Amino acid sequence: MYYDLIAEVISLVKVYEEEANPGSQDIHLFLKWLNQRDQASGYSSPADPEWEGKAKGRSADSVINTSLVHLYRYAKLQAKAAIVGTEFSTPDEFIYLISLVSFGSMTKTALIKLNVHEKSPGIQIVNRLIHNGLVEQEALGTDKRNRMIRITSKGTEILNESMQNIRKATLNVTEPLSNDEKMDLIRLLTKLETFHELKAATKL
Structure with a gap:
């Protein structure tokens, strides 16, 4: 389960109750408050990256491969x-x-x-x-x-x-990434690798 995420949501609900004083447990009001809070803090979803050939129809799958x-x-x-x-x-x-x-x-x-x-x-x-x-x-x-x-x-x-x-060589490959970026990359690569391992196993 997403324990860290659940804990963060609970803490935000407490702040919402103190700051907004909504008077009712309305999820839509909470989401509206959360969205306004993110905008006030300057948070915005990262824009999709650009890549060579994107304008001509080159897919994200092609770039990743x-x-x-x-x-x-x-x-x-x-x-x-x-x-x-x-x-x-x-x-x-x-x-x-x-x-x-x-x-x-x-x-x-x-x-x-x-x-x-x-x-x-x-x-x-x-x-x-x-x-x-x-x-x-x-x-x-x-x-x-x-x-x-x-x-x-x-x-x-x-x-x-x-x-x-060997450790120096592995560090050179990932050198420009921050620790948080490395953790994100590990999660994504693990998801891909697990999928292909299971797919290969079904063919045996």
Whole structure:
């Protein structure tokens, strides 16, 4: 539930009762008072943004899709710069290690799915990590096809040595945003990602 919003509405109702002295519990009078209060404080809804091609009919969906692709590429450039001089050959390798540190050991399939990779390139990433001694795999019971992947002490050490550069790279991507803007963006991106995760799951 929207507890913070409910608490704010209750506090506004108290102010309304003290300032307006309405004499009746009329929602329309309350909304009118609230609107006048916002106008007096200089609040106004932000105008819709402008973008290239808008006048010619380019949709908001097109702009969002293009921006997401561009931001992915900018983030990838920052990530590549962060691993220069390390044992990582691609940013995906340290992302896989961070996944294992954050969520613990998991099957190869789960690790690949978590990072939204197709099976073939995902297996290549895991195999490189195994070859370099950064992760290890262990069969689950008698089923040797289903293997658990876990980070090794070497993998943990290499990841820790690289974390300062990795954090700097992630900060560079979001640098112009305020903390409030970052929270708003996280909410929107989480909504999008959750939708597509559920949609992908229904196709399995």
